[in-house]
Amino acid sequence: MSFPILSSLIALPIVGAVLLLFVRGVDEEQTARLARQVALIVSVLVFFETLLLWARFNPASADFQFVERHAWIPAFGISYAIGVDGISLFLLVLTAFLTPIALLSSWESVHKQMKAFCMFVLLLESAMMGVFVSLDLFLFYIFWDAMLVPMYFLIGIWGYDRRIYAAIKFMLYTMAGSVLMLLAILGLAILHYNATGSYSFDLLKIYALNVPRPVQFWFFLAFALAFAIKVPLFPFHTWLPDAHVEAPTAGSVILAGVLLKMGTYGLLRFAFPLFPQAAEFFAPALAVLAVVGIIYGALVAMVQPDMKKLVAYSSVSHLGFVVLGLAAMNTQGVQGAVYQMLNHGVSTGGLFLIVGMLSDRRHTRLIAEFGGLKKVMPHLVAAFLLVTLSSIGLPGLNGFVGEFLILLGAFRWDPRFAAFAASGVILSATYMLWMFQRVNYGTVTNEKNASLPDLRPREWVVIVPIIAVAILMGVLPNLFLAPIEPSVEKLLNQFHQSSTTRIEASVDPVTGHQSPPTSEAAR
Template structure:
C-alpha cells in the first residue's frame, strides 16, 4: 500500500534514515535541508525543563506534607513556586537561539525501555512561547485567587500547581507516551477545580468537561498505539519518540484514520464547532482561576496538538482536510460571535467569544502559509492574555457584586474608575484594536487565509464585526449605562488586583506594538512545518483551491 509520506511517486523524497530513539539525544530533524537531522547543543548544564515541569509538583507536595492548617503559608508557597517557574521560563527564553527549527534544551533518558518509551523533553519556538504563557498565567491565577477561595484552600492551590505541571509537560514532551501522560495529568485537577470550587451547576459542568475530554483522550490513545504498532511491524524500532515517528511514511488508510482520531481529540480541546458545547458550561461554573487557565492555556493544547501531530505526522492528510477544517473554523468564528451577542451572563459571553477566537486560530493554521500559521500561534498567545484578563475582570466584579448578569450592572465606572480603565483596554484588545495584541494575530490570519481562500477570509471578517458589537455592548451596559444605586459604594481595584492585571496589560501592548519579539521565535519552526506540507500543497492545494472557487463562484 502506498504510504502517505516517503513512498509513492508523488510523495516527497526523504533524505536520511529514521534514527532510533536512543540516538536522538541532542539531535533534531530540520526539514529546511531536505529532512537531514542536525544537532544543536545547549550550554545549560542543569535539567532546566525537568525543573520547569516538576517544581510545581514539588511545591504541591511541600504544601501537603508540611503546611496543613496554615493557609497563608501554602498560598505563599504556591505563589513563590509559580514565580520561580516563570523566572526559569524567562531564563530559557533569554538563552533560546532563534533562527533554527531545532529543539533546544533537550533531556533524554530511558524510561520503559522494553516498550521504546523514553523521558524525552525539548522545546522549539512554538512550545516555548506557550510555556511562557502557561507560567505567566499560572502566577496570575494564584494571585487573583488569593482571597476568593474560602473552602478547601490547600486542595485548591495544590490542584493549580499540579495543573501547571501537566500543561508545561504537554508543551515540552518529545515522546508520545510522555505527551499522553501529561495530557491526562491536567484533566484531573481541572475537573476538581470546576467540580469543587465552581458555581451552582459545577458538578454538571465538571462531568461534562471530563467526559468530552476523556472521550478525545481515548481516541488519541488508539491513534498513538496504531502509529507506534505500524512502525514497529514494518521494520522500524519500537519507539514513541515524536521526531522518529514524524519521519515514518504511514499507509494512506492508517494515516487518514489516525489523523481523524488525533484531530477529534484536539478539536474537542480547542474547542471547534460542533464539539464545543462543554466550554460555556465549564467557563460559567468554574472559579476565576479555573476560567483563566482553561481559556488561557488548556484550549491552546488542542491547537498545539494539531501542529505537532495532525500536521507533523500526516501532512498529506492535513492538506486533504483543508476545506472541511476551513468550513468548521468559519462556522465557529461566526457562531461563537453571534452566541456571545445574545448572552445575558458576562462570563458566558466571554466563553462563547473563545469559540470565535479559537476558530480564527484553526483557520490560520490550515491556510498553510507563513502569515496564517504565525498569526495563529500569536493569536493563541494573545487570546490567552486578553481572554484570561477578561475572566479576571469578571471575577473581580463578581467578588464585589455576586452577580454576573449584565442587566444587574450599570454605571460601574463611577465607583470603580480604575477597573473601568483596565476593562476598556482588555475589551479593545479583544475586538482587535491596532496597537494591542488582538489585532496582530487576526490581521496575519486574515492575510494568510485571503491568499488561499478569499471567501473564507471575507466570512471570518463578519466575526470581527460581531466581536466589536458584543464586546462594546457589554462594556457600555456595565460601565456607562444608568448607574445601579446598589454599586455606588463599591471599592475600586486594590493593589493586589492591579498587580495581577498590569502584566497582562504589558503583554497586550508589547505584542501589539512590537510582535517581532515573539515572531522571531516562530519563523524557523513554522518554516519547518510548511516545508513538510508544501510538497502536498503543490500536488493537491490547487485542486482544493479550484473546489473552493467552484463552490463560491470563483470569489
C-alpha cells in the same frame, strides 16, 4: 550536561505541590495563608525560569532546543524526550505567566481548602508544561490526560452552582475525544514496528514514518477529534460554556488561557505534520468548521445575559480564527495562529479576571445587574476597557497582529474563508463593546453598584502585567514573532514536502487531485 531546565519546569510545580502537603499552620486561616504564599513563590519561580529559557533560547534556530532524552520504557521505545522550539516556547512562558496571576486572583475568592486548591493549580501547571514540551507521543498523552484530573477538581470543588455537572461534562468530553487518539498513537507505534522492527513513540522518528494514505485518514480523524474537542471547534464546543461559567476565576483563566491552546497546539504539532495528506484533504473542512465557529460563537456571545458566558463564547469565536490560520498552512496563517494563541491567553485571561473581580464584589455576573460602573470604579473600568480592546483586536494592542496575520494567510489560501472570517472581527467588536457599554456607561441604576470599591492593591498586581503584556505584544510583535518564525517555516516545509512527495510516490493517480489547484498555487 547542562541544567535540565525543561524538566525543572515540570518538576518544580510538583515539588511545590508536595511541599504544600506538609504546610500546616496553627489554624485554618494561617494554613491557607502559608499555602498560597508557598504556591505563589513556586509559580513565580517557574515564571522566572521560563524567562531565563526565553533569554537563552536561540531565535535563529528552527530545531528543538534544550532537548533531554532518557530511555523510559525501552521495551516499547518509549522515552522521556522533551524539547522546545519557537512554537512551544511562548506557550510555556504564557503558562508560567498566567499561573501566578490565577493564584493571585483567587487570593480571597477561594474560601475553603486553600491548600488543596493551590496543590491542584500547581499540578495543573506541571501537566500543562509537560504537554508543551513532550517530544514523545506517549509522554505527551500522559500529560494530556493527567491534566484533566486537577482541572476536574478545580471546577468541581471550587466552582459555582452547577459545578459538578460542568466538571463531569468537561472530563467526559475531553476523555471521549482523547482515548481514540490514544489508539491512533498506538497504531503509529505499531506501524513503526512493522517498518523498522522496533517500537517507537518518538515524535521525530514518527514524523519520518511513511503512513499509508487510508491509515492517515483514520488516524488524523482520531487526533483531530481529540484536539477539536479541546479547542473547542464548533460543533464540539458545548462543554466549554459550562466549564467556563462554573469554574472559579483561576480555573477559567487557566482554562481559557492555556488549556484551549493545547488543542490548537496539538493540531499544529501532531495532527498536521504526522498526517500531511489527510491534513491537506481535511483542511477545508476544518476551515469551514472554524469559520462557522467564528460566526456562531460571536452571535451566541451577543445574546448572553451572563458576562462569563459571553466571554466563554467569545473564546469559541477567537479559537476559530486560530484553527483557520492553521488550516491555511502557510507562513502568515500559522504564525498568526501561534501569535493569536498567545493573545487569546492574555486578553481572555484578562477578561475572566475582570469578570471575576466584578463577581467577587457583587456575587452576580449578569450584565443587567450592572451599569454605570465607570463613575464608581474608574480604574477598574479603565483596565476593563484596555482588556476589551485587546480582545477585539484594536491596532496597537496584541489582538490585532494575530487576527491580521491569520486573515492574510486565509486570504492567500482561499479568499472565501477570509471574507466570512472577517465578519467575525466586526461581530466581536459588537458584542464586546455592547457588553462594555451596558456594564460601565450610563447612570448607576442599581443601588448595590453605587459604592463598590475600586481596584485593590492585589488586583492591581493581577491586572497590570496582563495589560502591559497586551501592549508589548501589540507594539513589538517582532520580539515574539522572530523566534516563532524559523520553527514555523521548518514545520511548513516539512509538511508541504512530505504531502507532495508522498502524493507523487503514491500509486493512485487520483490522489494528486484531492485539493483544488487554486489552493496548490497559493501555497
